[in-house]
Amino acid sequence: MHRRQPGNPAIAALALLNVVLWLVFVTLPDDVASLYAFQYAAEVCSSTAVILIAMALVLSARLRFLERHFGGLDKMYQTHKHLAVLAFVLLAVHFVTIPDSGLLIVGKPLGMLALVGLVGLALLTVAPRLPLISRLLHLPYHRWRITHKLLGLFFVAGVAHYLHVGALSTGTVPGRYMLLLAVVGIAAYAYKQLLARFLEPYRPHVVEQVKRLNGTTVEVCLRPSDRKVDFKAGQFVFVRFTGDRHLHEAHPFTVSSSPREELVRLTIKASGDWTRYLVRNLKPDTAAAVYGGFGMFDYKAGGRDQLWIAGGIGVTPFLSWIRELDGRPGVNVDFFWAVRGAEDAVFLDEFRAVAEKHDNLHVFVRYGAQDGNLSVDQIDETVGGNLAQKHIYMCGPIRMMEAFAARFRRLGVPAAQIHYEEFNFR
Numbered sequence: 001m002h003r004r005q006p007g008n009p010a011i012a013a014l015a016l017l018n019v020v021l022w023l024v025f026v027t028l029p030d031d032v033a034s035l036y037a038f039q040y041a042a043e044v045c046s047s048t049a050v051i052l053i054a055m056a057l058v059l060s061a062r063l064r065f066l067e068r069h070f071g072g073l074d075k076m077y078q079t080h081k082h083l084a085v086l087a088f089v090l091l092a093v094h095f096v097t098i099p100d101s102g103l104l105i106v107g108k109p110l111g112m113l114a115l116v117g118l119v120g121l122a123l124l125t126v127a128p129r130l131p132l133i134s135r136l137l138h139l140p141y142h143r144w145r146i147t148h149k150l151l152g153l154f155f156v157a158g159v160a161h162y163l164h165v166g167a168l169s170t171g172t173v174p175g176r177y178m179l180l181l182a183v184v185g186i187a188a189y190a191y192k193q194l195l196a197r198f199l200e201p202y203r204p205h206v207v208e209q210v211k212r213l214n215g216t217t218v219e220v221c222l223r224p225s226d227r228k229v230d231f232k233a234g235q236f237v238f239v240r241f242t243g244d245r246h247l248h249e250a251h252p253f254t255v256s257s258s259p260r261e262e263l264v265r266l267t268i269k270a271s272g273d274w275t276r277y278l279v280r281n282l283k284p285d286t287a288a289a290v291y292g293g294f295g296m297f298d299y300k301a302g303g304r305d306q307l308w309i310a311g312g313i314g315v316t317p318f319l320s321w322i323r324e325l326d327g328r329p330g331v332n333v334d335f336f337w338a339v340r341g342a343e344d345a346v347f348l349d350e351f352r353a354v355a356e357k358h359d360n361l362h363v364f365v366r367y368g369a370q371d372g373n374l375s376v377d378q379i380d381e382t383v384g385g386n387l388a389q390k391h392i393y394m395c396g397p398i399r400m401m402e403a404f405a406a407r408f409r410r411l412g413v414p415a416a417q418i419h420y421e422e423f424n425f426r
């Protein structure tokens, strides 16, 4: 059954504790309280922002032991994003409320550097979601990732700013608390940038076959050189092809084969530079390093009646699930797959063959180009209502999943019964 993860509440508690420590340990004498009120508020905001960014750095260090506390690595990246956005709002409040001392001190330029850098990185991150900015500034993912690595350096500048400005909390309990968490964040950043590439465990594999499924999608079959990468059905791995210099960067892909198979199969659609190159050029015998598995997208943790909804290439976790089936699925499943046209529905026969053998698995496909987009109301009508009882598993374009999740909520499905995997970390 679905279990609430303590990760996000724990981070909220760390931030809240900061405010409590301020209220308890940094008290201003009555005669100067109004004079320092703005500085006080500004510093509570900035110290909370420091704690949030420190935690965001910890989450981006890809520490596997944290996954189960957040519901999977993909959810950790989402929390990372939300923490950063919240921190940037707090920093902006800090910037507009902090009184100018008029002194020329080294802390000031450090603070400006941190603020401009962090806000700039936040804008680059949200740019693809802002139509005007994304038109002006098209930053491919791999370039964005290079800029994003500066996050930790701007953070260090922010902490150095704190140490040089004679803050109200200097030497107090909340001051030390914030510095302690900042050091944890900096350590996580240093680990990720300097050590992770040597310490992160990976399994060497070799490309056995590259099967062309249609004009834009291939199935890459990987043979383990020694031990196979360890994954559960529905999990994703990071893979880099060490035998091709254009494919050295690690990218995430859900494993589409069953964990019981000898080979590891990835189904990859060309959606940017790296995947386009791979679809056109990846050859058998290329060496690959596989990291994982990651994620907690697992229908076995859900209830008896389930809806599985895939959009396009988001079908891969469901493929792994049906390929792992040994006998009848233990749950009743209505599987909906939204694709643009018949040429994209490359695994439909396989799904239908499994459904023929199992009377509690039903398969529905929707061809968007011909019949229009799939909607929650059509799903509701097809399955005969009663949605509130169902556990819903979705994987596909984020806009589709967000819209579907909102509609399911309005139709009475509790949030805890809606599970989704996002194919996007930015």
Ligand SMILES: Cc1cc2nc3c(=O)[nH]c(=O)nc-3n(C[C@H](O)[C@H](O)[C@H](O)COP(=O)(O)OP(=O)(O)OC[C@H]3O[C@@H](n4cnc5c(N)ncnc54)[C@H](O)[C@@H]3O)c2cc1C
Residues within 6 Å of the ligand: 074, 140, 141, 142, 236, 249, 250, 251, 252, 253, 254, 255, 267, 268, 269, 270, 271, 272, 273, 274, 275, 276, 313, 316, 422, 423, 424, 425, 426
């Ligand atoms: C958990 C997860 C599972 C996925 N499973 C599949 C799958 O089974 N099949 C499939 O075809 N695609 C899958 N994807 C998407 C796939 O990772 C991207 O399409 C691919 O990385 C695009 O890279 P690109 O350089 O070709 O395109 P770009 O245009 O550069 O990137 C497109 C988007 O892909 C994401 N992305 C790119 N590179 C990385 C990276 N190194 N790390 C993290 N995210 C990145 C970013 O969100 C980016 O905005 C999955 C993504 C995630 C996050």
